[in-house]
Amino acid sequence: MTVTDVLVCALGAVSLGAAIRVVTTNQIVRAGLWLVVALGALAGVYLVLTAELLAWVQVLIYVGAVVVLMLFAVMLTRAPIGRSDDLDRPRLPAILVGGGAGLGLAAVLADAYRWSYIGLSGVEPGNAEALGREVFTGWALPFEVLSVLLLAALVGAIAISRPEVGERREES
Amino acid sequence: MHPVIPYVLAALLFGTGVYGVTVRRNAVLLLMSVELMLGAVNLVLVTADVTLKQHVGQAFALFVIVIAAAEVGLGLAIVLQLFRLRRSIVTDEVGAEREPVAVSEDA
Incomplete structure (x- = not known):
């Protein structure tokens, strides 16, 4: 066990x-706040695994934007603030499916890698320079396509959430 | 570094996300579980990058984060529209009965 292992x-x-x-929590707002902790710790794991830029992007976009968006959605859908007991379906099938997926994937990956060791000394850190070189030399076209996708998603979100969408269907 | 640790962590996070997607009835909580699954996928990409000593996986993880942001924006817009039409975002009650007329009466 190296220091990296312990941190991870x-x-x-x-x-x-x-x-x-x-x-598992039965308070919706707390689920959003626990999501901040989970994704923040995941950003820490990225940082330990030399993915600097990705860690900060994760903090900015997930913890900054996505979770705030979730909390706004919780407010706008007038979710109950206190405990609510009707959030879950029957648990047993979900435990079977989720536990099966998680433990199955874990077994496959553990069997594939065993206890192999990889030195971190020769790894170039994934800072903005390295990732920028990677994206704009090899993956420039997917990058541009993604920007179009993001624009389409924004326009689509605005179009969906116009208040008159439901009413106009009523007239026709 | 032993790459098996982050890989197993990613697998367990993915399983947690699958459990959440299966068990949750509230659409916002469902989207949160999807975020957990996407985070697990990103962790696999980053770990593969470290083991192979290159940066392709991190570029893809960046792309996945962008797609996740778009997905959340669009998904929450749909959830809000659903709430406006049905007064409820419980996924059990969506799409089973197919009666938009009854919904638009109280709108």
Whole structure:
């Protein structure tokens, strides 16, 4: 166990525990706040694994934008602030499906990598320079397509959430 | 670094997300579980990058984050529109009965 392993284990335990709270808590607002903890700890894992830019992008976009958007949606759908007991379906099939998927994937990956060791000394850190070179030399076209996708998603979100959409269908 | 640790962590996070998607009835909580699954996928990409000593996976993880942001924006717009039409975002009650007329009466 190196220092990297210990850090990944610790941050991973925080992330996994918070993730489990996200899917088990019966207060909607707390699920959003636990999501902040889970994704923040995941950003820490990225940082330990030399993905600097990705860690900060994760903090900015997920913790900054996505979770705020979620909390706004919770407010706008007038979700109950306190406890609510009707959030979950029957648990047993979900435990079978989720546990099966998680443990199955874990077994496959653990069997594939065993206890192999990889030195981090020769790894170039994934800072903005390295990632910029990677994106704009090899993946410029997907980058541009993604920008169009983002624009389309924004326009689509505005078009969907116009208040008159439901009424106009009534007239025709 | 032993790459098996982050890989197993990613698998367990993905399983947690699958559990959340299966068990939750509230559409906003469902989107949160989807975010957990996408985070697990990003962790796999980053770990593969470290083991192979290159940066392709991190570029793809960046793309996945952008797609996730677009997905959340669009998904929440749909959820809000659903709430405006049905006064409820419980996914059990969506689409089963197919009666938009009854919904637009009280709109």
